[in-house]
Amino acid sequence: MNVWDWNFAGQIIPALLNGLRITLVATVLGSLIAFVLGLVLAILGRGPRPVRIVVRAVVEFVRSTPLLVQVYFLFFVLPTFGVVLPALTVGVLALGLHYATYTSEVYRAGIDAVPRGQWEAATALSLPRSRVWTGVVLPQAVPRVLPALGNYVISMFKETPLLIGIGVLDIVGQVREVGGQSFRYVEAYTIAGLLFLLLSYPASLAVRRLERRRAVR
Amino acid sequence: MDNLGTFLSVLSQGLPFTIIATVGGIALTIVLSFVAGLALLSSSRTVRIIARVYVEGLRGTSEVVQLFWIFFALPVLVGFQIVPIWAGILVLGLNHGAYGAEIVRGAVQSVPRAQIEGAIALNLTPAQRMRRVVLPQAVVEMLPPFNNLFIQLLKSTALLSFVSINEITRQAQQVLVPRFNPQAFEIFLLLLVMYLVMSLVITAVMRTLERVAAARVGRTPSARSRRQATGAGVA
Numbered sequence: 001m002n003v004w005d006w007n008f009a010g011q012i013i014p015a016l017l018n019g020l021r022i023t024l025v026a027t028v029l030g031s032l033i034a035f036v037l038g039l040v041l042a043i044l045g046r047g048p049r050p051v052r053i054v055v056r057a058v059v060e061f062v063r064s065t066p067l068l069v070q071v072y073f074l075f076f077v078l079p080t081f082g083v084v085l086p087a088l089t090v091g092v093l094a095l096g097l098h099y100a101t102y103t104s105e106v107y108r109a110g111i112d113a114v115p116r117g118q119w120e121a122a123t124a125l126s127l128p129r130s131r132v133w134t135g136v137v138l139p140q141a142v143p144r145v146l147p148a149l150g151n152y153v154i155s156m157f158k159e160t161p162l163l164i165g166i167g168v169l170d171i172v173g174q175v176r177e178v179g180g181q182s183f184r185y186v187e188a189y190t191i192a193g194l195l196f197l198l199l200s201y202p203a204s205l206a207v208r209r210l211e212r213r214r215a216v217r
Numbered sequence: 218m219d220n221l222g223t224f225l226s227v228l229s230q231g232l233p234f235t236i237i238a239t240v241g242g243i244a245l246t247i248v249l250s251f252v253a254g255l256a257l258l259s260s261s262r263t264v265r266i267i268a269r270v271y272v273e274g275l276r277g278t279s280e281v282v283q284l285f286w287i288f289f290a291l292p293v294l295v296g297f298q299i300v301p302i303w304a305g306i307l308v309l310g311l312n313h314g315a316y317g318a319e320i321v322r323g324a325v326q327s328v329p330r331a332q333i334e335g336a337i338a339l340n341l342t343p344a345q346r347m348r349r350v351v352l353p354q355a356v357v358e359m360l361p362p363f364n365n366l367f368i369q370l371l372k373s374t375a376l377l378s379f380v381s382i383n384e385i386t387r388q389a390q391q392v393l394v395p396r397f398n399p400q401a402f403e404i405f406l407l408l409l410v411m412y413l414v415m416s417l418v419i420t421a422v423m424r425t426l427e428r429v430a431a432a433r434v435g436r437t438p439s440a441r442s443r444r445q446a447t448g449a450g451v452a
Contacts (some may be wrong), residue, residue, distance in 0.1 A: 003294060030281040064368060064416040065409045066375035071407070072390055076401035161281035162376060165390075172281055185289035193286060204277070 009161065009187040012178045016191055019174030026092050026170065027157045033096025034156070038103025043133065045108060047145040068162045070094050076168045091163035099156050106148045110141035147214060154200050171195065183206040220397060224407055231388035232411075235250060238305050238374045238384060238414070243367050245310025246317050250363075253314060254321025255347075268318065275315035284308045290379050305377040307328045313370045317363065324358035325351060357430045364423035375412075384409060 045055045062070070071094040078085060085093075115136050122132040161172035169177070175188040256268035276284070287308050299307070328351050336346040342395045378387035389408045394401055431437060 061409070061413060064372075064373040065412040066386065068375040068378070069386055069389075069405060069412065072386070072388055072394075073401075073405040076394055076398070077405060080399055105288050135297055158279040159281075161279050162379075164281070165379065171278070172285065175285070179289065184283075188294050189282060189286040189290045193278045193282045196282060198273065201273060201277040 003186055015174045015178055016171055019171035020195055022071050023160045026160045027028050029092045030095030030156055031153045034099035034103045037100035039107050041100060042107035046181035059101045059104055068165055070098055071166055073111055087166045087168050088140045095101055095156055100150055103149060106145045110145035114140050147207050147211040154203050155198055184215040224404055228385050228388050230304055231383050232383035234382055234384035238377055239371050241306035242309030246313040247349025249310055249322050250317025253318035257322045264286050272315045272318050277314055280429050282449055283312055284376055297396050301380055301382050305382055309373055316366055322356040325356055328354045343432045353434050355420050357434060360423055360427045363410055364420055367419050371415055
């Protein structure tokens with residue numbers, strides 16, 4: 001038996017690309033949740049003291065524990081409360097929640113970097129609280145942290161394969177299917193690895209360029 | 218709540234695997250981080266390129282894929298199967314070592330130029346310069362990011378449940394949940410708390426090391442390290 005069979009490699013590519021589509025869908029939707037929820041957590045983290053303490057505790061707990069266990073948690077615990085969701089939805093939720101705790105730290109750093117004078121000026125102009133956030137603070141904080149958010153999207157992309165734990169047929173799920181049928185794993189896992197590299201390496205180069213451009217300014 | 222004792226004892230049976238994988242993974246990560254991190258700064262172009270390929274290759278692919286590749290593809294290529302826990306440690310070490318290499322490189326580069334010039338003026342050999350002057354200062358800078366990386370590694374040990382290593386996540390998901398499905402909430406909460414405790418232990422050890430390393434070069438720990446350490450991912 002040859003170690004590498006080009007014919008077989010060609011045959012499995014459509015299935016792998018199909019799996020890649022699911023991986024990308026999970027990454028995009030998970031990122032959207034992480035971007036929005038992270039911002040909410042960051043703003044709540046600057047709220048009154050009791051709120052701040054609860055938010056900090058939740059964020060620390062979620063980021064100190066494995067994403068895979070959180071995925072299982074949602075997958076097995078939600079049904080006991082009568083909420084039955086498709087595996088991919090559970091996966092997207094878990095990815096979004098987990099990464100929201102990372103992005104909240106990123107936003108927090110961005111918000112902290114807005115000079116005090118900006119807050120004072122906004123107060124002096126007696127802008128309403130919501131205007132201060134949407135009109136003054138966030139437009140300065142968010143562009144600054146875009147590269148860091150980009151890094152987390154790439155990192156999430158590489159973590160989505162753990163959704164196979166709850167039966168999502170992403171790229172690695174597809175590899176397991178085709179590998180299991182034919183007992184040929186070398187081609188399938190190697191191509192899967194290369195596909196990840198092919199997408200995430202240019203993306204991380206792009207983020208690094210963005211970082212440098214911001215640093216120069 | 219009455220089954221809590223059972224849950225705790227079944228999960229504890231997986232604890233040795235989680236701890237061995239974490240400690241072994243951390244040891245391999247440290248070695249690879251320093252080897253690859255210093256190789257990234259080598260004066261030889263070939264060495265730099267090899268280190269770069271390792272770092273980008275491992276950081277650019279998914280850890281789950283790396284794990285399965287070592288488990289299913291490597292045995293076909295080399296003709297023998299590695300003991301699962303060793304393969305697990307290998308993947309954890311190789312993957313996190315690639316991230317650690319960038320930490321080492323960054324920390325070594327952050328040592329002020331004047332320190333190196335001073336060492337040259339004192340006629341120290343390149344090896345002495347690195348060991349006596351550069352590294353003791355660089356290590357102080359490395360410890361806080363390494364703390365994050367090690368917590369990241371601890372969290373990654375949960376992935377080993379995919380390859381039949383009976384660590385704590387697998388104990389919960391394969392042994393407890395099928396039997397006590399309605400109590401999934403308690404089981405997974407307990408499991409999460411176990412991970413939290415282990416990550417607090419890692420942080421406590423690293424804080425101590427930070428103080429020792431900083432005192433050795435006559436400093437107090439930097440403000441950065443006093444902030445709550447976190448398991449944030451690094452892309």
